[in-house]
Amino acid sequence: MINYDDTITAIATPPGRGAIGIIRVSGSKALAITDSIFTPLRAKKLSERKTHTLTFGKIKNAEMIIDEVLIGIMLGKSSFSGEDTVEIYCHGGSVLLQQILNLIVNKGARLAQPGEFTRRAFVNGKIDLTQAEAVADLINAPTELARRAAVSQLEGNLRKPLNEIREILINILADLEAEIDFPDDISDSSNKNQLLISQLNKIKNKTNLLLKNADTGRILHDGFQIVIAGKPNAGKSSLLNILASEERALVTDIPGTTRDTLEVDVNIEGFPVRFIDTAGLRTARGKVEKHGIARAKHMISASDMVIWISDISKKTPTAKPVLPDEINDNKKVIWVWNKCDLPAKQTKNFFQKINEIFPSVKISAITGSGINELHNLIAEKLHKKKILADDDVVLMRVRHINLLRKVLNLINCSLKSLKSNTMSELIVMDIRDSLNAVGEITGDFSTEDLLDKIFSDFCIGK
Ligand SMILES: Nc1nc2c(ncn2[C@@H]2O[C@H](COP(=O)(O)OP(=O)(O)OP(=O)(O)O)[C@@H](O)[C@H]2O)c(=O)[nH]1
Ligand SMILES: [Mg+2]
Known part of the structure; x- marks a missing residue:
């Protein structure tokens, strides 16, 4: 179980040499700990300074100077994590950064876990879970389009509609519970039912709107996988x-030159596309080729699209195109x-x-x-999934998509129950489950296990 009371620290810049390196310290003792290793040049101690100020001075280990640094402080709620935060801007050598980090740890800070600064921002109510996830998505964004989607989510464009859905659900729940507790009060039950149906439809529309761009979001987050497959020597690797x-x-x-798969990432009109070269498909000659072909077939079945490459200068032995069974959908070819x-050695008939x-x-x-032309064909397929406007909400995580689909199912069940006059108690259960699902997306309803899972994908120091 993670402890949010202690003071944490981490190197926030990537490993290796750099002009500057940044160390972060966050928690109630951040200022006191840093003060104990820092000698300011002119100004007061850090603990006597105002929030959002910079102080120049030296980091010392006893009397030994470690580095000349600039330190920024952000206090309490005004910081990213929502607690006192110190950022030390020092020179960017890895030995140097490690030494300062060790000093801070020796003075009582704990090494932060991946994403723990962001996790504290979430726990301290500075951001909801969708915004915390957007921070990681922003750092990992492989293309400009993915960056835009992540920023939109960070700005709260997913949080807002989810909160609206939540409000409606809470109101419905309150009405239904009142109805169960005080059944005699029902003055006009058909009117009430109409109102309930319209509220449920409102949620349905909002949920559908969010799910509309889910396909695009998944591609922006996970990439679009295109497998290049075909017979040996067709020119897959050349392509x-x-x-x-x-x-x-x-x-x-x-x-049979290519045995293993080989991946290349390419940006096509803002979409991160991964092309995968595979072993040519034929009856395998030898163990290595057999494994290579099995791998190729696995990639084909897991892909978003297959480029089936065929040598136009060779006559096709069959009258109809024969593709491997792993291509389960002709639409992705x-x-x-x-x-x-x-x-060309093909018949007109075959081309047709x-x-x-x-x-x-x-x-x-x-x-x-x-x-x-090939590039355009691929782009055309991707464009069908294109984001419409800058502030369009794009669900990028399977977690969000699955939970919202669950909400949609539950709302559909409630609508059915209402039409068939099923007991209010059952509808109440569905509405409660919907509320929990929405809460799981925003983090209003979350477990430590869920948070561990989400934040473990973050960088250290974020
Ligand atoms: N004339 C001509 N030759 C090509 C073309 N594309 C590839 N080749 C040649 O075809 C041969 C096979 O090309 P590869 O790219 O290795 O084919 P592959 O499909 O990856 O083959 P495997 O890895 O064996 O499955 C090489 O000699 C290439 O130079 C093309 O467009 N025109
Ligand atoms: Mg090859």
């Missing part, structure tokens, strides 16, 4: 290299004809068949022709 703009994968004219710099089933494009991974 990966051209998409990555560098020679990442080994290319040879020997079929883009058919790419590669080697268009060579004469492909065009009827899949979006397709002709490219040459050697000359680069058709790559723009």
Whole structure:
């Protein structure tokens, strides 16, 4: 169980050399501990200074000077964590930072756990859980679009509609409970039912609106996985290299060159896209290739999209396209004809068949022709999921999405119960569960285990 009463400290800057390094101290003894190792040049001790001031001086271990530093203090509620906070800006050497950190720990601070400063901000009521999660998402944002979505959430754009839903649920609950406690008071039950239905529909609309962009949010948070698959020698690795703009994968004219999967991250119109090169699919020759092909098939089934790459200069042995069973949905396939710099050996009929089933494009991974068209096809699929406006709420975490789907289900159940005149007690239970689910998103209703899980993904010092 985490203790929120002690004073915590951590290096807040990444490891390695840098112009400056930052150490954070937060808690009731932050000022006293730092004062005990700090000699200000002119000004008063830190504990005598006002909030949001900077003080220049020296960090000393007994009489030995460790570094010249600038120290910022933010007191009580006005700090990020909601408690007295000291930030030491020193030179950015890792030995130096470690030494200052050790001094602070020796004076009574505890090393902070990952995300513990943010966790304290949450516990002290400075932010709700959606905003705490947005802090991590902002730091991890792989693209500009993901950054915008995280900032929007940090600004409270998810918190606000959730609070509105919560208010409505609380009102409904109060009315229903009153009805159960004082059944004789029901003056106009059909009117009341109408009101209840309209309130429930209001929640339903708000929840649906939040879930509308869930798909986009998941991609911004987790990335969009595109697997490049096909027969050996079709040009998968060559395509990966051209998409990555560098020679990442080994290319040879020997079929079966690629055994393992190879990943490259590319930004396509703001969406973080991961292309995965895989082993060519055929009857495996040897143990290594067998493992490689199994891995390729696993990647195909877990992917968001498959680029099926086919050599246009080779006659296809079957009259119909044959794709691996792992492609469980034809809609996630883009058919790419590669080697268009060579004469095509396909029948007109076959081309036509492909065009009827899949979006397709002709490219040459050697000359680069058709790559723009392929890029556009991918972007088109992603654009369908594009965020509409800057302040649009985009659910980025599966946790939020699942809990809101639960709310939606419960509200639908309540609506059904009302129509079939089921007892109010059952509706009350559903409304209470909805309230708890909303509370779990915002953190009004949370357990230490849940908080441990959420904050363990954070950096140390945040
Ligand atoms: N003419 C021509 N040759 C290509 C093209 N793309 C790839 N090749 C050649 O085809 C051969 C196989 O290319 P790779 O990119 O290694 O093919 P692969 O699909 O990754 O093959 P495996 O890893 O064996 O499954 C190499 O000799 C490439 O130079 C193309 O567009 N045109
Ligand atoms: Mg290859």
